[in-house]
Amino acid sequence: MEHIALYRAWRPQSFQDMVGQQHIIRTLQNAIREGKLSHAYLFCGPRGTGKTSAAKILAKAVNCEKGPASEPCNECDSCRRITAGAVMDVLEIDAASNRGVEEIRDLREKVKYAPTEVRHKVYIIDEVHMLTTEAFNALLKTLEEPPPHVMFILATTEPHRLPATVISRCQRFDFRRVSLEEQSERLQLICQQEGITAEDEAIQYIARLSDGGMRDALSILDQIASFTDGQVSYQQVLDMTGGIPSRQFAELAKTLLEGDVGSMLQMIEGFMQEGKSADKCMENLLYYFRDLLMIKMVPAADKLTERVLDPQDFREMAGAFTRGQLFAMIDTLNHYQTEMKYAVQPQMLFEVALLKLCGIPQQENVGNEVTASSGASAASTSEVQQLKRQLAELEKKLERAMQGGLGSGGGSDAQVAQSHRPATRSASPRISSTAKLPSGLENYVAQRSSPEFVAAESKWNGILQAVKDEKVTIHAWFVNGEPVSALEDSVLVAFKNDIHRETTEKPANKQVIEQVLERQLGRPCRLVTMMLKDWNDAIQGAAEPPKENFKLEHTPEGGGESKEPWIDEALQMFGDDLVVIKE
CATH class of the missing domain: 3.40.50.300 (P-loop containing nucleotide triphosphate hydrolases)
Structure with a gap:
């Protein structure tokens, strides 16, 4: 028949x-x-x-x-x-x-x-x-x-x-999804009527694979029964469906917790040699950490998931992770699972995802130490920051004083006082609030015709093409910049549009570009960016030094010392007759 x-x-x-x-x-x-x-x-x-x-x-x-x-x-x-x-x-x-x-x-x-x-x-x-x-x-x-x-x-x-x-x-x-218990009872009844011998764990695993669909469960059972001649075991179901038992996931989670990269990579290679698919392993591992999180947060979590065969084993592993670690791991796996749908080499993405998971427990431990010590050092840190700001202000005042003539020795105390006043006009180029100038800009201006820059400019088309090959979205932003100078360890790129510059400066995008620069130029190279307008202003400022306007300043009679800058200002504005100085 x-x-x-x-x-x-x-x-x-x-x-x-x-x-x-x-x-x-x-x-x-x-x-x-x-x-x-x-x-x-x-x-x-x-x-x-x-x-x-x-x-x-x-x-x-x-x-x-x-x-x-x-x-x-x-x-x-x-x-x-x-x-x-x-x-x-x-x-x-x-x-x-x-x-x-x-x-x-x-x-x-x-x-x-x-x-x-x-x-x-x-x-x-x-x-x-x-x-x-x-x-x-x-x-x-x-x-x-x-x-x-x-x-x-x-x-x-x-x-x-x-x-x-x-x-x-x-x-x-x-119509709702059929529960695990109802599916298991129905499958056991069908096995009895069809003369199929099946282990309880095998029946439960088939029911979990069906994702609530009774027809899918019967199709899997029919396929496995044909493969095993009516003797269905849990291991045979795993071999047929490409699944991984929970104990192996527990071993993998242990290597992640300890940061044992070597053992973790060996386990992945073992999965691949057994014929497991990387995307299925990623999906099962995501569900495993989800179940760990449920059991850690809810005491009766075995009722919330249909994948837990032995809740006690899950509780022991869940106790080894913190909630923050489990949340971070689930987020990471979910991100790479989405990327894997479009990947040519899904196994490589699976390995990268697990390598990233290895660092999560260590990162959280370091973060906890820093958080614990940050309260004690908060006051000292704020004091240091305040002293740095004051020192920067003093350096700016000293620079203005030197430009006003103090460095030549011909200035008076009144002129020094005048140099402390905020200047109403500045000859330096105005800097956009969104575009920060790189440190050592004068060095880049001086090296804009250096051999390093000539070499980078000659290979620029190849650099753009290599960036496009790496990721076309980064190339779409980076192509709007142009190289303007280079030092030994960096290349300066100027942008007309601030949006293009900010997107290129994002850490992930900048890392890709710097890797391309290193390969194309044959040396480690940093990417430095600025606005093209500010670069042109800097070049013009270097060609034509700004001229200082000298003004006659009031000097107190008798050549005495000026006690305070605002006293000189008041004397100049209102005269000696109207100003009375009180100690």
Whole structure:
């Protein structure tokens, strides 16, 4: 006899055979029993949860020769023929292949004819979200007011893609994912009936892999049973599905906690040699740390996750990590899992992600030490910062005084006092508030024709191309800059637009560019940026030194020393007669 797939052979034929949808079954049975059936139903939910099966069972229940009954008898001619799909009045339509307006118009024309074989015409439209907008519009009026002998049952996995006008005309039932316990009981029953010997751990792992879909669970069981000749063990399920047991993840987590990079890389290589896929390993590891976090934060977390076989083992490992470490690890893995979808070498990204995880426990420990010591040193740090600011102000005042003539020896005390006053005009180029000038700018101006700069400028097109090869988004910002000078360990690039400069200065982008510069120029090289306008002002300032305007300043009579700058200012403005100095 030809073999029939398990999910087809064990497809529910009555409401009592359905698994995990009791809230829907009871509502439909009560509606049939009380004669309160609707003309249109919308069954939505994840794949493999029984939407189409429930639609067929409902069609049999309303057309059963011994009914309408809350359970179809599956013995009368109508029930058997509906099960076999041989009744013309019960139509199952695939909306994915009949999605146009012409098919819906044809359906609308045939709706008005009375059924010929059973009581009710039932139209089951599967994957209804695939219909076009025009097809939905053509269906609306018929869906709202069909003839009394017609029932519509719409099934979809994506109800958000349906127009609100369609949803409002139907009774909506949301099918939920089948729980781990219900799936395990159903799989054990099927194994007993089919003569399959399976370990409890294997059954639970198959149920977890199905992600709440009963059809997926039966397909996995059918595949593994064929591979193992009816003897299903936990290890065989892992080998067939490419899974990794929790104990190996515990060993991997231990190497991450200890920062043992060598052992961690050896474990990854072992996974790859066994035929495991990097993306599946990443997904399973992400779920593992998620379960650790749940068990650490919630005492009864084994109820919150369906992946924990032995909660005690998870609790011991969860105690070794802090919450901050687990949050950081989950964020890192989630980031690299997204990047892995577009990676040519997913194994390399998996290794990089785990290398980054190795540093998280050490980083947090260092952070805790710094936090503990920062309170004690906060006062001293603020004092040092204040002294640095005062020293910088004094240096600026001294520089202004030297430019005012003190350095030549011909200045008076009044002129020194005048030099302490804030200048109303400055001959130096104005600096944009968003663009900071690099330190040692005069050195870059002097070296703008140096051999280092000539070498960098000659290879600039190759540098841009190499940056584009590394990451095209960085090239889009970096190409707007132009090299203007170079020192031994740095290249100065000037930008016309501040947004381009700031984006290039981001640490991740700057690191990529500096790596390219090192490869192209053959030496370690830093990237230094500034605005092109400030660079032009600096060059002009170097060509034409600013001229100082000398002003006659008031000197106190008698050549005495000036006690304070504001006293000289007051004497100059109001005269000696009106100013009285008091100690």
